[in-house]
Amino acid sequence: MNSHFHLLIQKDRQEKRHGDWEGTLLDYLEMVKEKPQTTMLAHERMFEIIAAAGVDTIKTEDHPRLRRIYGNDIIKRYKFFDQDFFGIDKVIMEIVRYFHSATMRGEESRQVLYLVGPVGSGKSSIMEALKRALEQSPTIYALKDCPMREEPLHLVPKNLRPDFEELLGVRIEGDLCPVCRYRLLNEYNGEYERFPVRTVGFSIRGRKGIAVVPPVDPNNQDASVLVGSVDISKMDLYPEDDPRVLSLNGAFNAGNRGLVEFIEIFKNDVEYLHTIITATQEKSIPSPGKGPMIYFDGIILAHSNEAEWNKFKSDHTNEAILDRIVKIEVPYCLELDQEVKIYQKILKMSKFKAHIAPHTLEIASMFAIMSRLAPSNKVDSITKMRIYNGEEIVVKDSSQRVDIQELRDEAGKEGLTGISTRFIMKAIDNALSESECDCINPILVLESLVKAVRATDISDEDKKKLLALLQETLKQEYHRILEKEVTRAFIHGYQEQAETLFNNYLDHAEAYVNKTRLKDKNTGEELDVDEKFLESIESQLGISGTAAKGFRNDVTAYMFSLLRNQVKIEFGSYEPLKEAIEKKLINSVRELSRVVTQARVRDQEQKQKYDAMVEAMRNNGYCEHCCNVILKYAANNLWKD
Secondary structure, three states, X not given: OHHHHHHHHXXXXXXXXXXXXXXXXXXXXXXXXXXXHHHOOHHHXXXXXXXXXXXXXXXXXXXXXXXHHHOOOEXXXXXXXXXXXXXXXXXXXXXXXXXXXXXXXXXXXXXXXXXXXXXXXXXXXXXXXXXXXXXXXXXXXXXXXXXXXXXXXXXXXXXXXXXXXXXXXXXXXXXXXXXXXXXXHHHXXXXXXXXXXXXXXXXXXXXXXXXXXOOOOHHHOOOHHHHOEEOHHHOOOOOOOOHHHEEOOOHHHHOOOOEXXXXXXXXXXXXXXOHHHHHHHOOEEOOOOOOOOEEOOOEEEEEEOHHHHHHHHOOHXXXXXXXXXXXXXXXXXXXXXXXXXXXXXXXXXXXXXXXXXXXHHHHHHHHHHHHHOOOOOOOOHHHHHHHHOOOOOEOOOOOOEOOHHHHHHHHOOOOOOOOOHHXXXXXXXXXXXXXXXXXXXXHHHHHHHHXXXXXXXXXXXXXXHHHHXXXXXXXXXXXXXXXXXXXXXXXXXXXXXXXXXXXXXXXXXXXXXHOOOEEOOXXXXXXXXXXXXXXXXXXXXXXXXXXXXXXXXXXXXXXXXXXXXXXXXXXXXXXXXXXXHHHHHHHHOOOHHHHHHOOOOOOHHHHHHHHHHHHHHHHOOOOHHHHHHHHHHXXXXXXXX
């Protein structure tokens, strides 16, 4: 076994050695001539890392759900982010657009990328992803032993740069730091072509090309944290303007050619942030003591919550810094399907092994999203949540679909307040920890969320709203979901019956709209449209009269649009019709309550149906324990009579 470890260690060591390189500036120039992108600046390097992972360009016209959410926009999903971030496609697109623009060396290459949003919305996670990307990226070439890890082309004298740029096919930007300028003159007699160059990597913990600046106590702020300091122990040996007394170990020194992250940036005193002004616009930072300005090429990242941003921007004396900021809002996720994926991802990283019953994470996600949505005068909160999830919704007593943009315009800013992901995860964790049967279900999670809301430190009014959301709105919604789930398991051949109703409705609706008669598929006999049948489906949605006529037109037009786009038409193609058919099937089940509730008095036929229903539910993801719990709950809450 030891030999296996030894081989693994040796292989890794050889690969690292193979990746290391050391030479002179002349050697480096030959490499640049062959591969000009070697000299790319920090923003371009980050953009290339993101782009190299791949991107899916999605035309929403080909994706009905996405079209309902984004309209006719083109959505780009960057694979670099798609395993860790959900429901913030537009935010990711803005971030990548910033880096792409900055690669052109225009104004945005001289701006701070600032993320603002509520706690737990993903700001820090995005920052961590960018830092990890750098850490895992290929090594770069830098002047050996340079405290700034600077670009070797800084050695080229200004008067020769036009000639070098033409020969190399690159643009040379920046100047030598004071330490390397001193070494060039005193160690290499100004012969810059002999100056050693070597490969260097990035490290978060080692502060190599990646620096993090946490908020500092305003009473104890020192610019040396950002730009380094003067080594007092060397003041007796060298003059105070000698580069050898400089300790270039500040955040901007360490983050040169990489990135500098400011955590909760506006918790710092504004004078402390003035270094950002020159670092962005002039791409230079002050050196400690009496030294000259030092060239800086790095990405400056910052983030904070909205309250701190609003306080900072309200002070007109901060205009100089505000003018150097690209602000991107990172709201909470507002798509139900994507919110579920967030919790699935987090749970995969945990050590919890308990079984999670179907709809458990869905119900928790509903609570999170509905707490983030502004009330609407047009639709109820459940309907609004489903519209934001891209589901096809028709409002009752109307044949018109609600426009998602109207809801957004009505609400103004959304997703910047509400329950955080962390709050939901703590409630799920508590339910998992307290579970005695290694299984949790929506009922347990709802109870855990109620406890969490009661214990949280918020106003009584907000607490009352959240408890009503959990104990009334979401409880009723879960009952609706559960009723459908149990019915689906109970009805043998449920899918076939649903498909039959669906196809019959389409045939009759099409004949009604086109004012034609139907042909019996078996006998060829011409039949009149069965309006009573159509009404029996439409009544499940509360649609009648002129609204029903409009609904039939909508269904027919929608199905023809699918045919034109060569999309397969099936039972779930049109969400409102699917919902109506499911409700009709639920209402048609007469003996379901007796089979579920009267466990001790079932006859043989009912027992067979019960056993078949349990088997169907287990095939749908329920374990034996949660299946029993859910069915008992259904018996006590759905069919009491």
